[in-house]
Amino acid sequence: xxxxxxxxxxxxxxxxxxxxxxxxxxxxxxxxxxxxxxxxxxxxxxxxxxxxxxxxxxxxxxxxxxxxxxxxxxxxxxxxxxxxxxxxxxxxxxxxxxxxxxxxxxxxxxxxxxxxxxxxxxxxxxxxxxxxxxxxxxxxxxxxxxxxxxxxxxxxxxxxxxxxxxxxxxxxxxxxxxxxxxxxxxxxxxxxxxxxxxxxxxxxxxxxxxxxxxxxxxxxxxxxxxxxxxxxxxxxxxxxxxxxxxxxxxxxxxxxxxxxxxxxxxxxxxxxxxxxxxxxxxxxxxxxxxxxxxxxxxxxxxxxxxxxxxxxxxxxxxxxxxxxxxxxxxxxxxxx
Amino acid sequence: xxxxxxxxxxxxxxxxxxxxxxxxxxxxxxxxxxxxxxxxxxxxxxxxxxxxxxxxxxxxxxxxxxxxxxxxxxxxxxxxxxxxxxxxxxxxxxxxxxxxxxxxxxxxxxxxxxxxxxxxxxxxxxxxxxxxxxxxxxxxxxxxxxxxxxxxxxxxxxxxxxxxxxxxxxxxxxxxxxxxxxxxxxxxxxxxxxxxxxxxxxxxxxxxxxxxxxxxxxxxxxxxxxxxxxxxxxxxxxxxxxxxxxxxxxxxxxxxxxxxxxxxxxxxxxxxxxxxxxxxxxxxxxxxxxxxxxxxxxxxxxxxxxxxxxxxxxxxxxxxxxxxxxxxxxxxxxxx
DNA sequence: ATGAAAGCGCTAACAG
DNA sequence: CTGTTAGCGCTTTCAT
Numbered sequence: 001x002x003x004x005x006x007x008x009x010x011x012x013x014x015x016x017x018x019x020x021x022x023x024x025x026x027x028x029x030x031x032x033x034x035x036x037x038x039x040x041x042x043x044x045x046x047x048x049x050x051x052x053x054x055x056x057x058x059x060x061x062x063x064x065x066x067x068x069x070x071x072x073x074x075x076x077x078x079x080x081x082x083x084x085x086x087x088x089x090x091x092x093x094x095x096x097x098x099x100x101x102x103x104x105x106x107x108x109x110x111x112x113x114x115x116x117x118x119x120x121x122x123x124x125x126x127x128x129x130x131x132x133x134x135x136x137x138x139x140x141x142x143x144x145x146x147x148x149x150x151x152x153x154x155x156x157x158x159x160x161x162x163x164x165x166x167x168x169x170x171x172x173x174x175x176x177x178x179x180x181x182x183x184x185x186x187x188x189x190x191x192x193x194x195x196x197x198x199x200x201x202x203x204x205x206x207x208x209x210x211x212x213x214x215x216x217x218x219x220x221x222x223x224x225x226x227x228x229x230x231x232x233x234x235x236x237x238x239x240x241x242x243x244x245x246x247x248x249x250x251x252x253x254x255x256x257x258x259x260x261x262x263x264x265x266x267x268x269x270x271x272x273x274x275x276x277x278x279x280x281x282x283x284x285x286x287x288x289x290x291x292x293x294x295x296x297x298x299x300x301x302x303x304x305x306x307x308x309x310x311x312x313x314x315x316x317x318x319x320x321x322x323x324x325x326x327x328x329x330x331x332x333x334x335x336x
Numbered sequence: 337x338x339x340x341x342x343x344x345x346x347x348x349x350x351x352x353x354x355x356x357x358x359x360x361x362x363x364x365x366x367x368x369x370x371x372x373x374x375x376x377x378x379x380x381x382x383x384x385x386x387x388x389x390x391x392x393x394x395x396x397x398x399x400x401x402x403x404x405x406x407x408x409x410x411x412x413x414x415x416x417x418x419x420x421x422x423x424x425x426x427x428x429x430x431x432x433x434x435x436x437x438x439x440x441x442x443x444x445x446x447x448x449x450x451x452x453x454x455x456x457x458x459x460x461x462x463x464x465x466x467x468x469x470x471x472x473x474x475x476x477x478x479x480x481x482x483x484x485x486x487x488x489x490x491x492x493x494x495x496x497x498x499x500x501x502x503x504x505x506x507x508x509x510x511x512x513x514x515x516x517x518x519x520x521x522x523x524x525x526x527x528x529x530x531x532x533x534x535x536x537x538x539x540x541x542x543x544x545x546x547x548x549x550x551x552x553x554x555x556x557x558x559x560x561x562x563x564x565x566x567x568x569x570x571x572x573x574x575x576x577x578x579x580x581x582x583x584x585x586x587x588x589x590x591x592x593x594x595x596x597x598x599x600x601x602x603x604x605x606x607x608x609x610x611x612x613x614x615x616x617x618x619x620x621x622x623x624x625x626x627x628x629x630x631x632x633x634x635x636x637x638x639x640x641x642x643x644x645x646x647x648x649x650x651x652x653x654x655x656x657x658x659x660x661x662x663x664x665x666x667x668x669x670x671x672x
Numbered sequence: 673a674t675g676a677a678a679g680c681g682c683t684a685a686c687a688g
Numbered sequence: 689c690t691g692t693t694a695g696c697g698c699t700t701t702c703a704t
Contacts, residue, residue, distance in 0.1 A: 002681090003472070004681055004682085005681060005682060006681080011385045013692065014690075014691085015691045015692075016682080016683095016691090017680090017683085017684085017690070017691055017692075017693095018689090018690060018691075019686095020682065020683060020684085021683095023682090024683080026683090026684085027689085028690090029689070029690080030689055030690090032696060033398065033689080037672070047446065047449055047450050047679090048450060048681085048682075049391075049450065049452060049681055049682070049683095050450045050452070051387050051390045051391050051396065051451065051452050051680095051681080051682095052391055052680070052681035052682040052683090052696090053388045053681080053682050053683070054682090054683070054696095054699065055387050055388055055391050055457055055680090055681080055696045055698090056387075056681085056682050056683045056696055057683070057684090057695095057696065058682090058694085060387065060450070060451075062430075064362050065567055069411055070406075070415055070416040070419065071409075071412055071416040071613070073407075073409060073412070073613070074410070076406055076407055076412035077407050079403065079412075079431065080406040080407040080433060083406065083431055083432075083433055084433070085443075085514055087440075091449075092430045092432075092447060092451065093430065093431055094398075094428045094429065094430060094431075094690080095415065095429055095430075095431045096419075097416060097419055097420070104423075110383065111428060112487055113383055114383050114384060114385065114386045115396075115398070115428065115431065116386070116387050117385045131546060138338070139704090151683075154506075201541075209643075211639075222616070223616065229674080242642065242703085258619075277407070277409070278613075279615075280558070280617070281587055281614055281618055282615055282617055282618070283594075283618070283619035328682095333688095340696090340697055340698085341697060341698060342697080350674075350675085351674065351675045351676075352697090352698075352699095353674070353675055353676080353677095353700080354673085354674060354675075355698095355701060356698065357673095357674090357699095359698090360699080361701090362675085362699090362700090363673085364673055364674090364676090365674080369673080369674085370701070384697085384698075385696090385697055385698070387696095387697080387698095388680090388696070388697035388699090389697080389698050390680095390697040390698090390699080390701045391681065391682090391696090391697080391698075391699095392680055392697085392698050393679095393680065393699075393700090394699075395697090474674070484678050514697085569685060619679090622674085632689085
């Protein structure tokens with residue numbers, strides 16, 4: 001059996017209270033006893049049980065992170081950023097891929113609360129705000145990533161999707177493109193809508209009338225982007241540029257264009273969103289709207305931890321600004 | 337406050353023992369009381385505290401997963417596979433990216449044991465088998481992924497790296513290549529050595545003498561692969577094909593070749609290892625040695641869970657076989 | 673079939 | 689400065 005605090009106390013000839021105090025650095029302990037106890041702990045290779053101390057009312061130093069799919073590079077990078085910051089704070093993170101399946105999400109939420117996590121970072125698309133609301137009412141610290149609950153006071157870190165879309169749209173418009181297609185995601189989230197809206201506003205500002213037929217639905221897979229783009233290229237008057245709401249879709253678009261024998265970026269300019277590692281790997285390297293992934297993760301953790309520690313009562317919404325990252329997949333329109 | 341078992345007991349007019357029994361389906365409870373208690377639990381939205389029950393000696397239904405870097409697609413996919421299988425078993429997983437930093441690894445291990453995880457899946461390169469040995473001696477269930485501790489009896493799931501390397505080597509040899517470079521990782525792991533050795537054996541079997549100068553060191557980044565390949569291409573007699581020990585390196589090699597103005601795959605054939613999503617995205621699509629990532633994750637979890645539940649005393653080593661996935665980055669040697 | 677009571681390992685008053 | 693003691697929420701004999 002693992003040694004307990006009793007074993008240490010006995011071996012050190014002190015009470016368990018004393019041991020507890022040296023473990024936590026609380027109370028007043030003479031230097032001599034402290035050192036002695038420390039030595040005994042070391043000898044016994046004693047490791048305080050965090051489950052016991054959690055039961056006593058202290059926190060579990062554990063948070064949950066829900067996201068759609070860890071295998072999606074964007075979320076993997078988010079998770080990594082969250083994990084790193086958590087580790088610095090001494091927290092561990094439970095990873096929860098929900099595939100945006102409401103059932104799975106509920107199951108995970110309930111598991112997390114049963115395990116008494118100190119807080120939850122939600123990077124999944126919120127479907128049942130019902131459940132989330134309950135959590136918030138129960139004072140479970142929550143931080144939202146890339147998500148917005150307009151009706152609820154909850155810490156949130158997001159990027160300005162509208163601006164991102166706008167940057168993409170202006171970039172393409174400035175390159176002289178007039179027929180700009182948009183590949184959107186299949187979930188109707190605010191984030192997705194804003195990106196589209198931003199892009200369209202940029203187009204309008206440039207005197208381009210958004211064409212409904214150039215608005216196509218993809219999803220979160222390369223394949224879906226490919227299919228959507230293939231359809232778009234079949235139009236009588238196909239687009240010369242496309243803005244995809246995420247990098248995966250953009251990559252699908254590139255692959256579709258290639259398959260149709262188009263030269264990239266000469267025949268089709270592509271702009272993505274996220275700036276994941278994929279954007280640097282695809283050929284041509286993808287022009288994309290960069291989300292400050294590290295920063296998103298860090299800030300979410302910081303908000304959450306502050307709330308867990310009770311250092312902060314005010315909730316806040318942090319809006320990070322995206323950045324246009326120009327690579328080679330976008331080029332001036334060549335009116336041959 | 338969250339309701340406790342006492343609240344339920346009181347509201348239901350029974351003892352906490354009874355409630356506990358209906359929660360766990362243990363003991364003998366009349367159908368009537370059971371139903372009644374169930375209803376009360378529901379009304380109170382009672383959720384048993386797993387930290388309390390863990391303290392009582394039951395397991396925590398939590399495992400730890402250590403890996404080098406969650407942002408690396410290969411490990412992200414592994415993590416996803418592990419998580420999925422765990423979820424089916426009702427386990428949660430603590431994610432631990434160590435960057436192969438021994439300090440971080442030790443810190444994570446100790447945190448995990450303090451939190452009394454039921455077991456640990458180790459997908460990091462093992463550096464201090466010291467610490468791991470201690471864990472195993474303390475009967476902490478451990479499963480190794482893609483790792484081998486020749487001196488220890490521990491559950492392990494791995495792929496046959498030698499065979500993978502061999503497949504890569506024969507593939508290139510069969511395509512007529514004679515000058516085959518190898519890009520290895522910078523950590524001297526058995527896995528890495530085996531891949532190289534396999535490739536070289538295949539070359540020898542094809543009558544090719546491995547050339548030391550064509551063996552170059554990369555790492556786990558695209559950049560390192562690029563740099564290594566750039567050097568290789570500067571040789572008087574540069575390679576016509578390259579086998580990279582992971583997809584990241586292979587991608588770096590492709591990028592380097594492109595930058596030097598080479599046509600791919602005509603001027604250089606590239607074979608990677610892992611078959612991550614990146615292999616499908618790079619242009620040309622990467623011929624690579626496919627690891628059955630899903631299966632690796634599943635089996636590791638299964639071994640671990642069996643051991644946790646005490647359903648199994650015998651340890652085992654599962655060797656999964658890799659598979660050559662031919663895409664477009666490899667082509668017959670054209671002796672111009 | 674149900675309940676009383678003794679822990680699990682630790683923290684936090686409260687005494688001394 | 690150190691020890692005693694009462695829980696934290698739950699499981700598990702052992703009685704009844």
